[in-house]
Amino acid sequence: MVTNSKQTQILDIAEAIVRSRGYNAFSYSDIASEIGVSKASLHHHFPTKSDLGLKLVERFTDMFSGALQQVDEQHSSCLIKLREYARLHEGSLQENKMCLCGMLAAEHETLSQSMQDAINGYFDGHEHWIKRVLLKGRSDGELAFKGDAGRHAKLIASSLQGALMIAKSKRSMDHITAVSSQLIDSYRAI
Amino acid sequence: MVTNSKQTQILDIAEAIVRSRGYNAFSYSDIASEIGVSKASLHHHFPTKSDLGLKLVERFTDMFSGALQQVDEQHSSCLIKLREYARLHEGSLQENKMCLCGMLAAEHETLSQSMQDAINGYFDGHEHWIKRVLLKGRSDGELAFKGDAGRHAKLIASSLQGALMIAKSKRSMDHITAVSSQLIDSYRAI
DNA sequence: GTCTATAGGTGGATAGAC
């Protein structure tokens, strides 16, 4: 895939704004003034705001999938995989940004059906990945937890999304690192 | 405090809209059409949107404090207190609504300073309450967890906020109940 | 692909009559 530089530039700026202020608080005008083109030009690349929003979600989902694949390739330890998963969220807050899909989940009811579906798909993918890591880690004796792995996966994904939201609101790296490291500690065997 | 019925009515409707669609996706016009008054009348009661928003947060914080106080009075078991805390969040989703302050935390950067401060105060209060319950529960031998109670309090508050957000997005009571009950299981002694 | 111009709508907020 060749990265059309103009579209990429638009998506980059749009993503940054949405992740810090939300979908309903951003406009084509914000992007236009930031990259120095007219609003009409933006409509040439993304006819409607919903088109742009959907691309944002798809690109973010792909990006995160790639990151998780890299984690899978670079680490065999499931404890470390889990820690890397948490760190991906911590990194988000260093730029004072939420997870794109976490932000959009809050605004879910105001979005187009296609965006809603894509967002839910994002979370399903996360739960699936975490569940797989948990099961493998437990059978390896590296992770310890009681009960259904799927429920734990939901808990882990939810914790990090909630932690990001609260930490961003408090502008507190301390909050996200506390939650992140406490979470890992809770699943470490021994 | 006598409840001025008109202001209460306005706040009730505003809260319902914000908790389902968010602060930036709601307008005086939405409230006006729902209760059958003009926008100008609303401005008489709440001069600016930010005034209205601040009252919403203050009222919600008071309401939740009252609920927690009731939990403290009605239950001596810290395990049950914790479960009741989680249930307060589950109840929210039954009307397909987020926690007011969770929703506003996502939109935090777009809000007035006074609203931002009030929202952060809400979360501080929660962490404080949970931490106290955790410490008492552990010393009673009813709850079990390793490490700092403050970090666990942050984890618990974050989990439920995140679970609400994802569950609402998926319209899945299953998601919030899974997280809620898994969370309680994790802190139960034995 | 980019622009100017503009349409058509809605946002929060105010003036002033009743």
Add this chain to the structure above:
DNA sequence: GTCTATCCACCTATAGAC
């Protein structure tokens, strides 16, 4: 306290020239 009328800024989106 409530209304109508109105202001002005901003929104998403389109038309049509270059």
